[in-house]
Amino acid sequence: MVKVYSQANSYDYPFPIVTLAYFLRYPNPFSTHVLSTDVLDRTFDPITQRLHTTRLHLKRSKAPGAVLKLIPRSFVGASAQGESQAYILERSTVDVKEGWMKTESRNLEWTGVLSVIEKQMYHATRTPSTADSSGKLGKSSSSLDDIFKDSSNSKPPLESFAFGTDRTTDVTTMVTLHSTLGQRFKRKQAEEGEEKVGFFRSWSQASLQRSIEAIGLRRTSKSQPNAVEGMKVVLERLREGGFANVLEGMRRDREQALGIKGKV
Amino acid sequence: MSASLAAECNEVKERYDTCFLKWYSEKFLRGNAQTDECAPLFTQYKTCLNKALKERGIDKMLEDAREDSRETDIEYMKPSGKS
Numbered sequence: 001m002v003k004v005y006s007q008a009n010s011y012d013y014p015f016p017i018v019t020l021a022y023f024l025r026y027p028n029p030f031s032t033h034v035l036s037t038d039v040l041d042r043t044f045d046p047i048t049q050r051l052h053t054t055r056l057h058l059k060r061s062k063a064p065g066a067v068l069k070l071i072p073r074s075f076v077g078a079s080a081q082g083e084s085q086a087y088i089l090e091r092s093t094v095d096v097k098e099g100w101m102k103t104e105s106r107n108l109e110w111t112g113v114l115s116v117i118e119k120q121m122y123h124a125t126r127t128p129s130t131a132d133s134s135g136k137l138g139k140s141s142s143s144l145d146d147i148f149k150d151s152s153n154s155k156p157p158l159e160s161f162a163f164g165t166d167r168t169t170d171v172t173t174m175v176t177l178h179s180t181l182g183q184r185f186k187r188k189q190a191e192e193g194e195e196k197v198g199f200f201r202s203w204s205q206a207s208l209q210r211s212i213e214a215i216g217l218r219r220t221s222k223s224q225p226n227a228v229e230g231m232k233v234v235l236e237r238l239r240e241g242g243f244a245n246v247l248e249g250m251r252r253d254r255e256q257a258l259g260i261k262g263k264v
Numbered sequence: 265m266s267a268s269l270a271a272e273c274n275e276v277k278e279r280y281d282t283c284f285l286k287w288y289s290e291k292f293l294r295g296n297a298q299t300d301e302c303a304p305l306f307t308q309y310k311t312c313l314n315k316a317l318k319e320r321g322i323d324k325m326l327e328d329a330r331e332d333s334r335e336t337d338i339e340y341m342k343p344s345g346k347s
Contacts, residue, residue: 023284039280
């Protein structure tokens, strides 16, 4: 069985700015659980003008109590309080000529319990009067300069970020939740020729998987709006004061996150 | 800037990130990029990061996870969805 969460929304910002915010989205006030972000791989193809990026995020996560009731703690690598860390692998491709960005994020651990794959497609909202893309690229030059200037260049108007006439960016998000719990265990058991899983026998495998997927779906429905809010904060900071403002905001968020972590 | 999972790589990561953001907004987003100008800084950052990933055993986890996700993908493709 597989459960799917899907959502469509749009940001009132031009596509290039949204892609920039995507790379800059951590830390933000809605992401205090994100501990680190690293770039594992990045390739630029000068012919297609596409940029491929692979990043690794480390997030603090709390295994939901409902899950811990279903399966042993050791299975999800959680402490007695259910605290654990989760690595997320994120792949993205940006095509600036065609005006789209594709992303895919998946959890790296306890995929045997629940595999969560988030796919997003961003694209510039097309308006009927829009010129061809080369025209748009030309017009954007001055606006992007403004973003990179320091805070002394205060508050450029939103229009200065404009990228042709595409002022909004559409996003579709699809999260697939798939539990294979028990399957791998059975496989392992068969390989080892052992009989030792009274625990799994007490549940039908399929109903256990469905329960885990349902819990994952509830969590996703709660966390997705926060991800959108986080992006909006970063976009707002870019609009108000460019990079310098984003970096300053990040510094504050990081201090706050560390403060929260210190208290736990 | 976001932190690296390895504190010892933060400095070189920040230098790389700064270079990347400048290149991304000034060249890439305008369709003017010829090459990835930050590649040398990325190599430095990668050297630090790879060492840290290895020390923490994350490199193996990444490999395993990639293997696992291939397996999961194969299972998805099965007509019945059952093993």
